[in-house]
Amino acid sequence: MLSVRQVTKEFGGIRAVDACSFEVERASITGLIGPNGAGKTTLFNIMSGFLRPDRGEVWFDGQRIDHLPPHRIARLGLVRTFQIPRELKAMTVLENLMLVARDQRGERIWNSWFFPSKVREEEEAARAKAEEVLEFLDLSRHAHELAGNLSVGQKKLLELARGLMADPKMFLLDEPGAGVNPSLMRRITGYIEELRRRGTTFLLIEHDMDLVMNICDKVIVMNQGTHLAEGDPEVVRQNPVVVEAYMGGTP
Amino acid sequence: MTEVLQVILYGLVLGSIIVLGAIGLTLTYGILNFANFAHGDMMTLGAYFALFYRFGLGWPLSLSLVAAMISGAVAAVLIDKVVYRPLRSRGSITLLIASVGVALIIRNLIRFVWGPDNHYYRRGIQFPIRWMGLRIKPDHLWILGVALVLVILVHVFLRYTKIGKAMRAMADNMELAMVTGIATERIVVWTWAIGAALCVAAGFLLGLDTQLFPDMGWNLLLPIFAAVILGGIGSPYGAMAGGLIIGMTQELSTLFISAAYKPVVAFVIMIVILLVRPGGIFRTGGAVKL
Amino acid sequence: MTVEGVLSYLVFFATMAGIYAVLSLGLNIQWGYNGLFNIGIAGFFAVGAYTSAILTTPPSPTHLGGFGLPMMVGFLAAGAASGLIALLIGIPTLRLREDYLAIATIGIAETIRYIFQNEAWLAGGIRGLAGIPFPWRRALGPSANFVYLALVIAILAALYFALERGLRSPWGRVLKAIREDEYVAAASGKDVFRFRLESLVLGGIVMGFAGSLYAHFVGFISPQAFHPMLTTFIVWVMLTVGGSGNNKGAIVGAYLVWAIWSMTEFVTDFLPSAMATRAASLRVVLIGVLLIAVLMYRPTGLFGEERHVSRLIARSPTGGSHARSG
Numbered sequence: 099m100l101s102v103r104q105v106t107k108e109f110g111g112i113r114a115v116d117a118c119s120f121e122v123e124r125a126s127i128t129g130l131i132g133p134n135g136a137g138k139t140t141l142f143n144i145m146s147g148f149l150r151p152d153r154g155e156v157w158f159d160g161q162r163i164d165h166l167p168p169h170r171i172a173r174l175g176l177v178r179t180f181q182i183p184r185e186l187k188a189m190t191v192l193e194n195l196m197l198v199a200r201d202q203r204g205e206r207i208w209n210s211w212f213f214p215s216k217v218r219e220e221e222e223a224a225r226a227k228a229e230e231v232l233e234f235l236d237l238s239r240h241a242h243e244l245a246g247n248l249s250v251g252q253k254k255l256l257e258l259a260r261g262l263m264a265d266p267k268m269f270l271l272d273e274p275g276a277g278v279n280p281s282l283m284r285r286i287t288g289y290i291e292e293l294r295r296r297g298t299t300f301l302l303i304e305h306d307m308d309l310v311m312n313i314c315d316k317v318i319v320m321n322q323g324t325h326l327a328e329g330d331p332e333v334v335r336q337n338p339v340v341v342e343a344y345m346g347g348t349p
Numbered sequence: 350m351t352e353v354l355q356v357i358l359y360g361l362v363l364g365s366i367i368v369l370g371a372i373g374l375t376l377t378y379g380i381l382n383f384a385n386f387a388h389g390d391m392m393t394l395g396a397y398f399a400l401f402y403r404f405g406l407g408w409p410l411s412l413s414l415v416a417a418m419i420s421g422a423v424a425a426v427l428i429d430k431v432v433y434r435p436l437r438s439r440g441s442i443t444l445l446i447a448s449v450g451v452a453l454i455i456r457n458l459i460r461f462v463w464g465p466d467n468h469y470y471r472r473g474i475q476f477p478i479r480w481m482g483l484r485i486k487p488d489h490l491w492i493l494g495v496a497l498v499l500v501i502l503v504h505v506f507l508r509y510t511k512i513g514k515a516m517r518a519m520a521d522n523m524e525l526a527m528v529t530g531i532a533t534e535r536i537v538v539w540t541w542a543i544g545a546a547l548c549v550a551a552g553f554l555l556g557l558d559t560q561l562f563p564d565m566g567w568n569l570l571l572p573i574f575a576a577v578i579l580g581g582i583g584s585p586y587g588a589m590a591g592g593l594i595i596g597m598t599q600e601l602s603t604l605f606i607s608a609a610y611k612p613v614v615a616f617v618i619m620i621v622i623l624l625v626r627p628g629g630i631f632r633t634g635g636a637v638k639l
Numbered sequence: 640m641t642v643e644g645v646l647s648y649l650v651f652f653a654t655m656a657g658i659y660a661v662l663s664l665g666l667n668i669q670w671g672y673n674g675l676f677n678i679g680i681a682g683f684f685a686v687g688a689y690t691s692a693i694l695t696t697p698p699s700p701t702h703l704g705g706f707g708l709p710m711m712v713g714f715l716a717a718g719a720a721s722g723l724i725a726l727l728i729g730i731p732t733l734r735l736r737e738d739y740l741a742i743a744t745i746g747i748a749e750t751i752r753y754i755f756q757n758e759a760w761l762a763g764g765i766r767g768l769a770g771i772p773f774p775w776r777r778a779l780g781p782s783a784n785f786v787y788l789a790l791v792i793a794i795l796a797a798l799y800f801a802l803e804r805g806l807r808s809p810w811g812r813v814l815k816a817i818r819e820d821e822y823v824a825a826a827s828g829k830d831v832f833r834f835r836l837e838s839l840v841l842g843g844i845v846m847g848f849a850g851s852l853y854a855h856f857v858g859f860i861s862p863q864a865f866h867p868m869l870t871t872f873i874v875w876v877m878l879t880v881g882g883s884g885n886n887k888g889a890i891v892g893a894y895l896v897w898a899i900w901s902m903t904e905f906v907t908d909f910l911p912s913a914m915a916t917r918a919a920s921l922r923v924v925l926i927g928v929l930l931i932a933v934l935m936y937r938p939t940g941l942f943g944e945e946r947h948v949s950r951l952i953a954r955s956p957t958g959g960s961h962a963r964s965g
Contacts, residue, residue, distance in 0.1 A: 146826065172828035180826075186819040189812075193948055196809075197816045198827040204809035205829075207837065211801060217808060221951045224809075244946070264828055384738045386678075386745075435935055442676055443938075445741060446875065447931055449678065453872055454927035457920035464917060567868070571749060574742050609757045616746040623739055624731045 099124040099268055099299045100145070100176070105154030105164075107140055114140040116323035117154070122268070127290065127300040129310040129331070132320035138303045139181065141320070142270055146178040147171040159267060173200065175267035179260075181276065181303075183253035187246030191237065192228055194245050194256060198263035199224035231262045235289065251282045258289065268299035275306040287313055311335070351482040356600050362489050362558060364596025365496030369551035370569065371576040371588035372503060373544030379520030379583020380540045381433070383444035387452040388548055389570030393563060394455050395421040395549025396556040400468055410470060414495070414553050418546040425545030426538055452567070460563045468561040492554045499550055500589060503543070507585060512539050520583035572599060572615035579622050581629025590631070594618075650784045652901055653894075657791040658852045660893035662870075663877045664798055664886060665845030671884040671944075672806055673838040674818035676741040679728075680874050682748030683843050685865035686724055687717035687850020689755060689762050692771045692860055702763045710774055714851045721847025722840045724751075729839040733832055748867045756862040767861025771854045791852055795890070798845060802886055804950075805841075812948040814838050815884075869923065873900065876930045882940030891941065900926065 100122040107115040115137040122128045130138050143149040145156055147168035156164040158176050172178075186194050202224065203209045204217035232238045235255050240248060245256060254274065261269055274290070275283050283306075290300060290313060304310050310317060311331045318328040319340050327340050334340055374388045398420045402413035432451055436443050477484035507513040515536055552566055559565075576595045580587025595615050602614040622630065662680060669675040677683075691713035698705035724747065732743040755762050762768050776783045805811065813834050816824045821831050854860050873896065881892020903922040910918050933940065 148822070148825075167830075168822075168825035169828045169830045172826055178826055180822070184820050184823050186816050186823060188819055188944060189815060189948070190946060193812060196949065197812050197824075197829075199809070200828060202809040205813055205834075207805040207808070207810045207841065210804055210808040210810065214804070218951065221809065221949060225949075225951060242946075260823075260827065384741060386741075432931055439934075439938070442674070442737065443934060445676065445738060446879075447934055449868075449872060449875070450927040450930040450934075453868060454924050456868075457923040457927070460920035461917050461924070571742075571746055578739075578742070607757060610753060613750045613753055616750055619746065620731060620743065623735055623743070627735050627739070 099126075099159060100301065101155075101157040102141070102145070103155045103157070105141065105144060105151045105156060107137075107144060107149060107151050113323050115144065115151070118320065118324050119154075120318050120325050120328060122299060122301050123316070124299055125294060125297050126315045127294055127302070127313050129314035129317040130301060130303045130320065131305070131310060131317060132326070136320040137323040138320055139272060140323075142178060142272055142303065145171075146176065146270060172264055175265060176270065177261045177264045177266035177268070178270040179257040179272055179274070181272040183250070183257050185245035185248065185253050185256050187244065189245055190242050191232070191245050191248070191256060191259075192225070192241040195228035195231060195259055195263050196221075196224045198260050199227065200265065228263060231259050234262070235259050236285070251278055254278055254282070254286070258286070262293075266298060268301070269293075271300060271302040271304075273303050273305065275304055275309045283309065307335075353601075353604070354481075355483055356604060357597065358483060358485065358489065360597035360600035361593070362492050362596075363600055364593040365493055365500075366551050366554050366558070367569065367572050367576050367596045368589050368592030369496055369499060369547045369554070370573040371580070371592040372500075372585050373546075373548040373551075374573055375577045375580065375583055375585055375588040376516060376520050376540050377544050378577060380516060380536065381437075381444070383441040383448070384574070386445065386448045386570070387428075387455060388544075388573065389566035389568070390452045390455040390459075391421065391425060391545055392548045392552030392555065392566030392569065393459055393561075394424065394552070394566075395545070396552035396561050396565065397459055397463055397468075398549065399553045399556070400463070400470065400561060403470060414550065417553060418549045421545045421549030422542035425541040429537065429541050456563050456567065463561075463563075465563060468556075470557055470561075488557050492558060495550065495554060499547060503547065503585065506543070512536065516540060516543075517585070520585070568612065571612050571619075572596070575615040575619035575622075578619055579630055581631055584629065584631065587629055587631050591629075647784065650788050652897070654784065654788045654791050654856055656894045656897035657788070657795050658849050658856065659874060659877060659897055660795055660890045661791075661798060661849035661852065662846055662874045663881070663889040663893040664795075664802060665842040665849065666874055666878050667842075667883065667886060667889040668802065668806070668814075668838055668845065669842035671878060671889065672811055672818065673814040673835060674737070675733075675835060675839055675842070676737055677744045677839070677842065678741050678871050678875070679744030679746070679748035679867070680846060681865045681867045681870035682744070682751040683721045683724060683846035684850040684853070684870055685748075685751055685755065685860075685862075687721045687847030688854035688860050688865070689768070689850075690720040690847070691717040691851035692768045692854045693762060695772055695855070696768060696770055702759065702768070703761050710772065710855055713855070714848060717851035717854075718844040718847040721850065722844035725840045725843025726836065729836045733835045733839065745867065745871075748865075748871065752862050752865055752867060755865075763861075765862060767859060767864075769859045771858050771860065773855045773858070787856055791856075794848070794852065798848070799886055799890065802845075806886070807948055807950045809949075810834075810837075815948055872930075873897075873926060876926055876933075878940075879930060879933050880940055882942035882944065884944035885940070885942040888940050888942035895941075896926070896929075899929070 103119050104117050105115055106117050118141065132138055144151050147166050151164055155162055158174060163171050202220055204220060210217045232241055235258060237255055237259060240252060248256060274286050287309060294300060314331050316328060317331045317334045319326040319334060327334055327337050370392060374385060377385050395417050399413045399417035402408045402416045403410055428451060432447055433444055436447055475486050475488060477486050507517050516539065519536060555565060572595050576591035577588055579594060580591030595618065598618060599611045599614050602611065662684060666677065666680060669677050693704040694706050694708045694716055695710055695713040696705045697707050728743055728747050732740045756765055758764065773787060775786060779786055813824060813829050817831055817834055825831050877892040877896045878889050880896055882888025903925060907915050907918040907922065
């Protein structure tokens with residue numbers, strides 16, 4: 099589904115990502131772990147088009163994407179969330195979602211002048227879809243609230259909701275469990291597993307080992323910008339190299 | 350050939366005035382993270398301060414300059430306290446809008462107090478010195494001398510004082526400035542004071558070179574911005590180089606096109622730099638967004 | 640003052656304020672909805688005015704054109720020319736940091752002014768262009784200004800409804816999202832650059848229209864009329880006071896600020912003439928203080944932004960459109 103090949107990215111002489119390679123399989127949940135500064139978020143930024151790699155290639159669903167701008171990658175179905183929720187504060191939750199709807203004729207201004215009924219039709223469809231997503235994530239009550247007024251946990255869910263609006267084939271989740279209480283964590287875990295059952299692929303950065311061990315089919319460990327180890331979560335947990343590099347000896 | 354040398358001399362004079370303006374602008378831009386559109390009018394205000402000390406109080410010209418620099422620094426710190434500080438948490442664009450307001454307030458207060466007419470620091474004509482076919486006005490030597498002394502002082506301040514080093518680090522690294530949030534108040538005060546003092550000196554020298562009028566600083570703001578962007582925002586040494594390049598190019602352009610377009614030349618250079626090297630000529634990468 | 644005098648002043652006032660309201664609507668597309676920092680409004684205004692003037696004045700030996708075309712052609716061409724300038728300035732700068740656009744727009748406005756000032760062959764240089772026609776002026780006689788006011792109001796209303804429809808749509812929603820957070824917009828599959836460019840160009844077109852309306856109203860234009868800071872600045876104050884992101888606010892703000900501006904003129908008229916010229920600069924100071932005060936104490940302006948972009952949501956029973964608070 100996603101293939102990272104020898105990707106390298108430098109910032110002012112420091113290699114944030116260093117010849118990193120790995121594969122993510124279709125309809126899997128793969129965890130990307132590693133100590134702070136291992137290059138995980140940089141790699142996410144490269145995969146989602148916010149950064150260009152200095153060297154190497156990224157392939158998604160049979161297409162090379164490392165030279166594409168972020169909006170093109172999102173439209174291919176590779177959708178990311180942000181580690182710290184970036185809600186559109188001055189817009190309502192519903193409109194945060196409706197924004198994402200694809201192929202809207204109303205995104206050309208002249209269509210709303212000359213073909214208002216078409217635009218309206220699509221708007222209604224987008225709204226219905228957004229309400230469905232909110233329903234799924236149990237956010238319907240907040241549909242008309244300004245996103246800026248949501249709680250931290252709700253903002254986390256909003257990130258997920260906005261991603262779902264884009265019809266993702268694959269999700270890049272940047273720390274979905276960070277700053278989230280245990281009950282919300284269980285909900286999020288449930289959503290991820292449910293979506294995977296429907297065929298969505300997940301790659302997630304996570305520090306919460308319980309979450310990783312619970313839901314990931316495979317874990318990739320990064321250290322100092324490169325791929326250190328990968329495999330079954332249990333196996334990785336016992337790998338002495340990983341323990342040494344990451345878990346500081348306390349698995 | 351002599352004509353070209355003569356133009357180069359003018360370029361050096363204009364360039365050193367722009368340099369003094371650009372150092373202050375680049376520091377406030379880098380440290381406080383906003384484009385201060387009142388910088389040009391601060392120059393004008395400083396020039397009129399000096400005019401007041403010279404003729405209102407009858408002080409010698411050099412003392413008037415020093416007094417004006419101090420007054421300008423105080424004025425800038427006060428403006429920061431009253432206008433910018435309360436708005437600082439609201440982001441760089443709000444500050445930018447506010448600075449446009451400050452610019453018009455300063456300029457029109459000057460017009461109110463001193464009137465719209467031209468003023469001069471010296472009356473009468475200065476006879477140029479002839480040297481190797483060049484005509485050199487004594488004032489030009491003064492301008493170059495004062496600018497050189499101030500640039501050296503800035504260099505010493507930035508290199509060898511604790512606060513200067515801190516300012517350089519903050520200005521050079523926008524991310525650092527953003528991560529640490531708001532610059533400490535002490536650095537902010539020093540930034541305004543130093544920036545304003547230098548910009549007052551620039552206004553004074555501009556007035557010495559030509560004349561004083563309420564739009565004088567505003568007219569030089571674009572070339573100063575061009576110098577800052579050329580040298581890379583937040584880099585005082587870049588601003589020095591950028592200022593000289595812009596001043597020189599503006600004067601050299603008069604050999605080919607009408608002198609009325611001097612500010613346009615600076616603007617065109619700036620756009621070209623933005624297109625090919627948005628981080629400034631001395632820096633790779635830079636400020637490109639999506 | 641006679642009744643007719645008052646009336647004719649009011650007509651003049653309402654027309655000028657209406658023209659500024661068009662400028663303010665243009666800025667609202669760029670800044671209010673999309674966060675584009677255009678401080679070259681005077682430049683777009685000037686390009687519109689000159690384009691319209693050159694195309695509609697009778698042939699002249701001293702400057703370009705005088706094509707004697709109908710006013711309608713001048714009006715449309717004014718929008719097109721100004722939109723083209725917006726396109727040219729947008730392409731190099733809209734991918735860069737937002738403050739670069741500010742510097743670039745003020746640069747282009749100054750450049751435009753220098754060109755009109757120095758190139759006498761183009762548009763009369765400092766002496767400007769006179770005799771810009773309003774076709775029915777002679778036939779209508781004293782009521783011509785009434786008719787012109789009606790024309791300005793009609794165009795203002797048409798623009799208002801067209802923009803409301805265009806902005807309260809997915810297009811407007813993307814603009815607003817980009818203003819809030821361009822990274823989210825990009826991650827949501829929106830081409831940030833394209834939308835920014837569209838917003839800048841559409842705003843530019845509207846400002847060009849305003850320039851044309853101005854030129855045909857006053858009949859004479861010169862570079863002094865487009866002093867970059869004053870024209871630009873007063874429009875910014877209008878939009879900020881009225882409420883950025885709200886088209887109604889843009890129009891009400893324009894009328895309100897123009898009223899304040901005009902009233903200060905009355906006050907300075909009472910001063911002895913020696914002081915009057917200097918006191919005129921205090922009027923600008925007052926407007927500057929007003930801007931900073933609004934920024935500090937009422938950043939949302941008189942009308943806040945509407946909660947929903949979509950007209951569909953605003954109309955729905957569950958929705959309801961409340962002004963944004965805080």
